[in-house]
Amino acid sequence: MPRYINKAAINFCTLMGAGFCVLFVLYGLQHRLFTSQEALQSFMGGFGAFGAAVFVLFQAVQVIVPILPGGLGCLAGVLLFGPWMGFLYNYVGICLGSMAAFFLAKLYGRPILSLLFRRETIEKYELWTGTHFSKWFALAIFFPVAPDDFLCWLAGTTPMSWRTFNTIIWFGKPASIALYSLGLSAAFQWLSAIV
Template sequence: MLRSTRNLKNKIILYSSWIIIIVLVILAFIYHNELKLIYSDPEAVKQFISGFGIYAPIVFILIQTFQVVLLIIPSSVFTISGGYIFGVTLGTIYSLIGIMIGSIFVFYISRKLGRSFVERIINKKELEHFDVFFKKRGNIALFAARIIPVLFPTNAVSFSAGLTPMKFKDYIMFSFLGFIPSLFVLAFFGKELSHGINLGMIIILSVLGFGILAYLFRHEIKVFFIKEIKEYEKILEGDIKKYV
């Protein structure tokens, strides 16, 4: 009886999750033009979000939640927009709420649907690197990954964490604490956009440029700086050579 009830609960969760994902995909299709504005015109984004009036924060939080689940646009882009629209403090808070909701949902889906599902949507190397890092460092690996999202993308980490034996409460706590510094910095960058081109903006753009480069070469950087991942790649390379 208990097993039957548990199976029914899991099926309900599974079907509900798929319904939510399908709804989000449909919304992405409907509002694809608005999503493109995130890249091209910060002022247009501000006008779009602000157009919802008192509901603007709720809409922004939903968008942040939405992007974590669907992996359409990096969360950093939205967080910068949040700083531009709401200012540093509120931009950070709203981004944190949205990303936490999305990350919790992704963690739960990953844990329920398992590795075979996750490997279809997340780069295998991202999963392997986090696996190796987590096995050696435990929950601190999650905290570090949240602080430096250019090396460990938010979405990939959330899916990867769901495949580990990590406790749910630890996932929430270390994610929450790790998100705050990076979200604050990105919101600050967004706020500076409203000041036009000045010395501060030039510095910020330089940092963002460095961040983009770090993201593009994140696997190489992780291998260079993180001992566990470096050792894993050496073992993997050795195994490949055996069959060449």
């Protein structure tokens, strides 16, 4: 590990971040943030001009500590900020979170996967980490069907370079985020109309 990185400080920040995420999910469930568009908009409105930055941070943390399904965050972005700005905030937050997950996996290695993910998931995708992992990873990131968050963590335990990872994430994510953001938004509007 590089000398300038204090592992104890990173451990502390990781623990505090996980604790904060759990508390936020409990708060969100209690105040219906995940089931009411009005409640979510009211909550985000409390941040004023910093609402977008708070949302981007939320999306980044969502990748690092996968508590809620990522699709919910994409839907929230579109409902809060509209289709275009919602897509942009989703994109930036998810890419930054993906970079953080990759960094933490590089730092801690394979044992961190066991702390965050089920053994079955690890064993299923571990087979991909051979010589063609970068190609499989790029395809999985481009199409919105694979567990992207987990794969970012897994990528950090491979010899993949930062340059390769960032190229795949920043150029591969827009299509899948657009599909999630706009597709879930259309589904939400359709459900709202019939209920």
